[in-house]
Amino acid sequence: MGKSSETFSKKEKEKKRLKKQQDKKEKAAERKANSDKGKSLEDMMAYIDENGNITSTPPDPTKKKKIALEDIEIGVSRQPDVEVDPVRKGTVTFFNSSKGYGFIKDLQTQESVFVHFNGLLEQVDERDKVTFEVERGPKGLNAIKVKKAV
Structure with missing residues (x-):
């Protein structure tokens, strides 16, 4: 084999x-x-x-809290309408007259508001105290009807 x-x-x-x-x-x-x-x-x-x-x-069922149906809010609660004076006061923090724009610091809210040359009623310079109104623009708040405060 x-x-x-x-x-x-x-x-x-x-x-x-x-x-x-x-x-x-x-x-x-x-x-x-x-x-x-x-x-x-x-x-x-x-x-x-x-x-x-x-x-x-x-x-533990003894720790269960009862919630009334009316207390449940779905969505954002409606804010009460607050009457606000449309004329605001502020200080010009920056203004470039050659480019035609600048910023105003609102004295009440401490936020910076954009201002364009077209929104001026009279000539302003940096550190001037001004009064103005605001409008909603495409990129945020814009100052309009800007004039020096007396």
Whole structure:
């Protein structure tokens, strides 16, 4: 009879293949044993306590707060209309007469308002006290009807 057709390398490859197959089966069994599937609904539930924290225990019904339906507001609450004097006072913080624009610092709100040469009723310079009105422009508030304060 002749020699066996199996060589050493073929035997090693077969051992590796069987070992790999066995490892794969062991991993599948381990995954199945540790699986989260099959948990009861109660195990999967999450609750929010009175402080807004997520917990696995149901909240205490004695700490439940009653909220009237009328107290729930959806959206932004309407701001009361406040009568504001349209004429404001401020100080010119910057004005470039060659470019024709500058900024006025509103004395009441301390915000900076853009002023264009077209919004001036009389010539102004930096650090002048002025009175003005504002209008909403495409990039924010614009000062109009600007004149020196007396």
